Amino acid sequence: MSALNTRVSLLALACAVSSYSVMAEDSSLTNPSISAVLDGYYQTGDRPLAERAEGFGLGETELALSANIDEMFYGKVTAVVESHDGETELNLEEAFIQTLAMPYGLSVRAGRFLSDIGYLNNQHLHTDAFTERPAAYRAFLGGHYFDDGIRLNYVAPTDLYWTMGIEAFKGESLRAADEHGERDFDDVGVYTALTKIGGDIGIESSWQLGLSYLRNQNGQAYAEDEHEDEAADEEGHAEHSHSASYTGENTYIADFVYKWAPNGNYKYQNLTVSGEYFRVTDIFGMEPGHIVEAGHEDVSTDDYHQGWYVSSVYQFSPSWSAGVRYGQIDTNEIHEDHLDPQKLKESEVSLAWHSSHFSTVRLQYTHQTGTNFDGFEDDNIFTLQYVMSLGAHGAHQF
Amino acid sequence: MRINSKLLLAVTSMSLLFTATAKAELNVFACEPEYAALAQTLAPDARVYSATTAMQDPHQVQARPSLIAKMRQADLVVCAGADLEIGWLPMLQMKSANRQVNSTDKGLFFAADQIDTLDKLTHVDRSMGDVHAKGNPHLHLDPTRMLTVAQALSAKLTEVDPENASRYTQSLSDFSQRWSAKIPQWQEQAKNLAGKKVIAYHSSFRYLFNWTGIEQVADLEPKPGLAPTSSHLASLLTRAEKGDVMAVIVASYQDERGAKWLGERANLPVLVLPMSVGGNEQSTDLISLYDSLLTLLNGVK
Numbered sequence: 110m111s112a113l114n115t116r117v118s119l120l121a122l123a124c125a126v127s128s129y130s131v132m133a134e135d136s137s138l139t140n141p142s143i144s145a146v147l148d149g150y151y152q153t154g155d156r157p158l159a160e161r162a163e164g165f166g167l168g169e170t171e172l173a174l175s176a177n178i179d180e181m182f183y184g185k186v187t188a189v190v191e192s193h194d195g196e197t198e199l200n201l202e203e204a205f206i207q208t209l210a211m212p213y214g215l216s217v218r219a220g221r222f223l224s225d226i227g228y229l230n231n232q233h234l235h236t237d238a239f240t241e242r243p244a245a246y247r248a249f250l251g252g253h254y255f256d257d258g259i260r261l262n263y264v265a266p267t268d269l270y271w272t273m274g275i276e277a278f279k280g281e282s283l284r285a286a287d288e289h290g291e292r293d294f295d296d297v298g299v300y301t302a303l304t305k306i307g308g309d310i311g312i313e314s315s316w317q318l319g320l321s322y323l324r325n326q327n328g329q330a331y332a333e334d335e336h337e338d339e340a341a342d343e344e345g346h347a348e349h350s351h352s353a354s355y356t357g358e359n360t361y362i363a364d365f366v367y368k369w370a371p372n373g374n375y376k377y378q379n380l381t382v383s384g385e386y387f388r389v390t391d392i393f394g395m396e397p398g399h400i401v402e403a404g405h406e407d408v409s410t411d412d413y414h415q416g417w418y419v420s421s422v423y424q425f426s427p428s429w430s431a432g433v434r435y436g437q438i439d440t441n442e443i444h445e446d447h448l449d450p451q452k453l454k455e456s457e458v459s460l461a462w463h464s465s466h467f468s469t470v471r472l473q474y475t476h477q478t479g480t481n482f483d484g485f486e487d488d489n490i491f492t493l494q495y496v497m498s499l500g501a502h503g504a505h506q507f
Numbered sequence: 508m509r510i511n512s513k514l515l516l517a518v519t520s521m522s523l524l525f526t527a528t529a530k531a532e533l534n535v536f537a538c539e540p541e542y543a544a545l546a547q548t549l550a551p552d553a554r555v556y557s558a559t560t561a562m563q564d565p566h567q568v569q570a571r572p573s574l575i576a577k578m579r580q581a582d583l584v585v586c587a588g589a590d591l592e593i594g595w596l597p598m599l600q601m602k603s604a605n606r607q608v609n610s611t612d613k614g615l616f617f618a619a620d621q622i623d624t625l626d627k628l629t630h631v632d633r634s635m636g637d638v639h640a641k642g643n644p645h646l647h648l649d650p651t652r653m654l655t656v657a658q659a660l661s662a663k664l665t666e667v668d669p670e671n672a673s674r675y676t677q678s679l680s681d682f683s684q685r686w687s688a689k690i691p692q693w694q695e696q697a698k699n700l701a702g703k704k705v706i707a708y709h710s711s712f713r714y715l716f717n718w719t720g721i722e723q724v725a726d727l728e729p730k731p732g733l734a735p736t737s738s739h740l741a742s743l744l745t746r747a748e749k750g751d752v753m754a755v756i757v758a759s760y761q762d763e764r765g766a767k768w769l770g771e772r773a774n775l776p777v778l779v780l781p782m783s784v785g786g787n788e789q790s791t792d793l794i795s796l797y798d799s800l801l802t803l804l805n806g807v808k
């Protein structure tokens with residue numbers, strides 16, 4: 110009941126404000142930036158761990174409200190409406206404040222926000238050049254990792270861009286499966302440390318490299334004495350969740366992005382090449398106090414999940430862009446006290462038409478090959494999708 | 508937790524180290540080359556960085572790492588304003604975490620705030636294309652408005668760096684003298700242009716046309732920010748066939764294809780004008796930019 114009220118009032122608030130904010134000039138507390146993102150699709154199959162199901166559907170319908178609160182703070186709320194299996198859910202994806210006036214290049218963000226790890230994670234889904242996040246994101250971060258927590262960030266005063274950040278989060282969505290609900294999880298489950306460097310090469314090219322480490326106190330899965338096919342259970346039912354499906358205690362991410370435009374003029378043509386590598390270690394352990402039975406000592410602590418992708422998008426005119434992406438994940442599924450290896454490979458091609466930079470209609474083809482991957486074997490999927498934004502101009506990240 | 512506090516300590520000590528050495532000269536971050544040129548003229552000793560070149564559309568700039576790094580170090584940020592940089596400047600401000608350049612009360616300066624912009628709109632709708640409610644931001648090609656901007660920028664320099672106030676006053680007076688001497692010359696050169704009709708791309712040269720008396724009778728863009736379409740170009744051809752159009756004009760960062768198509772069919776000269784300093788070989792500063800613009804326009808046969 111109260112959840113319903115929250116929903117209604119949030120939407121009502123946004124509608125009420127948006128009616129006069131179309132003319133928004135400088136966003137302020139009485140005149141915040143309001144934007145909405147509409148996303149709809151038709152697709153011919155299912156991608157594992159993905160948000161979108163076969164047939165017609167809606168992606169994330171986003172409603173965002175942001176403004177400088179005063180001289181010291183900026184605030185943003187992003188509500189996301191999703192529908193899955195006839196259920197409509199309202200989620201808060203962002204509700205954070207950020208400092209604007211700390212000295213020495215320091216800033217703090219607190220509340221619910223997108224973690225700054227990796228390259229894609231801090232970007233909103235509607236800015237992606239492909240229908241779904243790469244498989245590595247879906248497997249290890251639940252698509253995109255947002256959570257309740259705090260971040261301290263520092264930007265060095267150097268000509269070479271250099272930033273460092275540390276974050277602490279609740280970490281609920283990255284918890285390992287807990288079949289019996291008995292596990293004693295840490296309240297602050299996730300800590301991250303990240304750094305990014307970047308710069309230009311001449312006038313036409315820019316680049317950024319990033320390294321991130323994520324410590325997940327609740328990430329290690331425990332062996333089961335009885336046969337409990339948890340992981341398969343979780344995915345097999347295509348149950349909607351933002352939780353990571355494959356977790357571990359330590360996650361390492363390396364990412365890069367390179368962008369090029371003739372004369373550095375992005376209006377007509379530009380190229381983006383990006384890639385990320387994930388390695389998730391200490392994925393499987395024995396429950397504290399667990400007595401190892403004879404003949405079951407073969408559990409290896411060296412086992413890990415990994416995943417990577419490389420993607421390239423070329424905008425060849427203001428109205429058209431095309432992208433290719435290849436990615437794969439190598440994961441382990443827990444069966445009793447041992448791990449079964451799985452593999453998923455995805456090769457994707459997308460073509461998008463932009464009537465302006467606020468609207469995109471995309472056709473994407475995915476060829477996926479799974480090995481022991483919950484019945485996903487050899488599939489061809491086509492998705493036709495639109496993503497459009499209305500309201501305030503959002504400034505996009507690099 | 509111990510790791511975190513160590514990291515925090517490292518971060519803090521490092522920042523102190525950097526700030527101790529960095530503050531030697533005034534760092535100016537300009538969004539466009541015309542304001543980099545103006546800032547360098549008014550503050551000859553400053554370290555001035557331009558985020559864009561005259562070959563880049565300032566509406567569409569990536570909030571790239573190098574720009575964040577430059578803005579992090581800036582004492583003063585100088586931009587056209589009127590929402591021209593709305594797609595990237597707020598992201599740079601957020602990411603660079605430099606409180607000195609967050610607000611126009613401190614080290615942030617918008618040229619459009621200093622003058623009356625042309626074509627202010629009371630109603631803005633996305634169906635109108637990429638228009639700015641605060642009026643046309645491409646104001647640097649109006650000599651009298653630029654003089655007002657120069658005066659205000661000089662005052663801002665003094666506010667940000669009061670120690671060098673006398674130097675800024677001196678530089679402004681030098682600039683004003685040279686600029687004011689040039690204005691009647693430019694007006695003389697513009698005399699032949701008054702009443703001439705052109706087809707141009709976007710409202711990029713709105714201010715130039717306004718003070719020279721050139722009339723832009725049609726736009727290569729069907730709507731601001733949208734690329735020329737074939738049906739739109741066909742309608743421009745019909746317009747051009749009336750025979751009263753002098754030339755098709757595009758800016759140095761704009762795609763020439765639509766203009767060339769139209770120029771060939773309508774038998775009109777296509778003129779690529781430097782949008783800013785660095786837009787052609789001749790335009791090395793603001794004065795030579797104006798000289799070059801007027802020479803090119805007068806050269807149309």
